[in-house]
Amino acid sequence: xxxxxxxxxxxxxxxxxxxxxxxxxxxxxxxxxxxxxxxxxxxxxxxxxxxxxxxxxxxxxxxxxxxxxxxxxxxxxxxxxxxxxxxxxxxxxxxxxxxxxxxxxxxxxxxxxxxxxxx
Amino acid sequence: xxxxxxxxxxxxxxxxxxxxxxxxxxxxxxxxxxxxxxxxxxxxxxxxxxxxxxxxxxxxxxxxxxxxxxxxxxxxxxxxxxxxxxxxxxxxxxxxxxxxxxxxxxxxxxxxxxxxxxxxxxxxxxxxxxxxxxxxxxxxxxxxxxxxxxxxxxxxxxxxxxxxxxxxxxxxxxxxxxxxxxxxxxxxxxxxxxxxxxxxxxxxxxxxxxxxxxxxxxxxxxxxxxxxxxxxxxxxxxxxxxxxxxxxxxxxxxxxxxxxxxxxxxxxxxxxxxxxxxxxxxxxxxxxxxxxxxxxxxxxxxxxxxxxxxxxxxxxxxxxxxxxxxxxxxxxxxxxxxxxxxxxxxxxxxxxxxxxxxxxxxxxxxxxxxxxxxxxxxxxxxxxxx
Numbered sequence: 001x002x003x004x005x006x007x008x009x010x011x012x013x014x015x016x017x018x019x020x021x022x023x024x025x026x027x028x029x030x031x032x033x034x035x036x037x038x039x040x041x042x043x044x045x046x047x048x049x050x051x052x053x054x055x056x057x058x059x060x061x062x063x064x065x066x067x068x069x070x071x072x073x074x075x076x077x078x079x080x081x082x083x084x085x086x087x088x089x090x091x092x093x094x095x096x097x098x099x100x101x102x103x104x105x106x107x108x109x110x111x112x113x114x115x116x117x118x119x
Numbered sequence: 120x121x122x123x124x125x126x127x128x129x130x131x132x133x134x135x136x137x138x139x140x141x142x143x144x145x146x147x148x149x150x151x152x153x154x155x156x157x158x159x160x161x162x163x164x165x166x167x168x169x170x171x172x173x174x175x176x177x178x179x180x181x182x183x184x185x186x187x188x189x190x191x192x193x194x195x196x197x198x199x200x201x202x203x204x205x206x207x208x209x210x211x212x213x214x215x216x217x218x219x220x221x222x223x224x225x226x227x228x229x230x231x232x233x234x235x236x237x238x239x240x241x242x243x244x245x246x247x248x249x250x251x252x253x254x255x256x257x258x259x260x261x262x263x264x265x266x267x268x269x270x271x272x273x274x275x276x277x278x279x280x281x282x283x284x285x286x287x288x289x290x291x292x293x294x295x296x297x298x299x300x301x302x303x304x305x306x307x308x309x310x311x312x313x314x315x316x317x318x319x320x321x322x323x324x325x326x327x328x329x330x331x332x333x334x335x336x337x338x339x340x341x342x343x344x345x346x347x348x349x350x351x352x353x354x355x356x357x358x359x360x361x362x363x364x365x366x367x368x369x370x371x372x373x374x375x376x377x378x379x380x381x382x383x384x385x386x387x388x389x390x391x392x393x394x395x396x397x398x399x400x401x402x403x404x405x406x407x408x409x410x411x412x413x414x415x416x417x418x419x420x421x422x423x424x425x426x427x428x429x430x431x432x433x434x435x436x437x438x439x440x441x442x443x444x445x446x447x448x449x450x451x452x453x454x455x456x457x458x459x460x461x462x463x464x465x466x467x468x469x470x471x472x473x474x475x476x477x478x479x480x481x482x483x484x485x486x487x488x489x490x491x492x493x494x495x496x497x498x499x500x501x502x503x504x505x
Binding site: 003061063064068069094 | 238239242244250252253262270315491492
């Protein structure tokens with residue numbers, strides 16, 4: 001059972017789908033954040049827009065999942081989930097095809113509603 | 120007496136009802152834990168005028184419902200649902216309330232039910248940030264972000280699975296001597312290393328087992344505890360922090376590093392003067408960060424510290440002497456009470472077969488409330504037996 005995305009996450013995923021990659025951006029203080037909120041966690045402004053982003057990132061770590069709480073994932077195990085930091089400074093979890101060493105440069109992209117990384 | 124809580128003391132350390140799964144609701148655990156505490160202390164419900172409740176599974180009942188369902192008329196009631204930091208934060212609030220005269224006897228209880236299949240519901244909807252940006256990536260619950268924290272800590276410090284294994288094996292040894300622990304069978308380092316992978320680098324024996332149960336203690340004035348004939352401990356110092364070091368992309372430290380100096384200074388203690396330690400142990404790397412942040416060794420040196428010390432209750436660094444959550448199980452917010460309750464037992468010499476000889480001053484730290492990539496709450500308390 002998938003937990004429905006929040007309205008702000010749904011909007012972000014729509015923006016990513018349209019532009020290749022995008023990040024929540026505060027039009028008042030010019031900072032970005034993730035996961036998405038409808039206000040800025042730095043200046044509290046509600047003026048959040050979705051700014052196109054290169055999606056370029058580097059790997060912080062990769063984890064290999066062998067168990068899941070959700071039966072829908074069982075056929076996909078084991079799977080790899082990376083933790084990356086984007087060039088714009090955001091920490092993001094995304095699916096990976098394999099274990100990747102720290103500092104590997106990657107690109108974030110959206111596939112079937114989930115973020116993935118590729119070389 | 121050092122410290123800034125005057126004549127406020129803790130008494131009646133209580134653990135109740137540990138079981139893998141529950142058929143009773145959370146408020147049943149509150150009731151039975153309180154019943155046990157009252158029987159221990161010779162008090163009746165009419166003597167309790169304060170309640171601090173920590174729970175994830177009390178809904179649909181609100182915390183306010185507990186006054187009626189437990190038969191209490193209260194002048195002070197707080198919900199302190201801070202997961203693994205619940206007990207440290209509960210005792211801080213309760214001790215201040217007793218010190219200020221807002222209540223005279225406060226029962227601090229962490230209790231959670233664990234019906235079959237409920238754990239998934241709890242973690243999948245724990246917070247919007249996690250539901251949006253963590254859970255969709257494999258539905259692994261807190262294991263996913265903490266596996267990443269662990270991998271990044273291993274890369275940064277050189278800590279290995281063997282280092283974590285020493286910690287886990289010592290706690291299962293301690294659990295063997297704890298009558299309420301659910302996992303009392305000792306394990307070996309070979310068992311640890313050969314356990315099946317769950318969320319690599321995590322394997323089965325790194326992880327705590329969700330369960331049901333309750334833990335609690337009473338907060339009251341010293342003269343009152345003496346009148347009741349209760350063993351008690353003074354609260355020397357408590358620190359608390361939320362969202363420490365948000366600028367750290369990789370979590371290699373927690374709020375303890377920020378607040379340890381004040382913790383010890385207020386208590387008039389040093390790391391060397393602490394006789395028994397409890398850390399929050401739902402992830403060995405986080406225990407290592409607590410050992411470092413609380414000043415028992417330098418940052419990044421916990422692997423050497425754990426290799427050079429014996430963490431069993433009869434060793435030279437008695438740590439998580441009831442087995443912690445790795446031995447007892449993780450009963451939701453009650454898991455966040457294990458450390459304070461066990462340290463209270465130890466410094467009041469009520470720990471039975473696992474008693475640390477001569478324990479007088481103990482430290483319990485907490486860590487709780489996973490939001491996205493890390494827990495937001497941290498804290499620690501130093502208690503001294505009377």
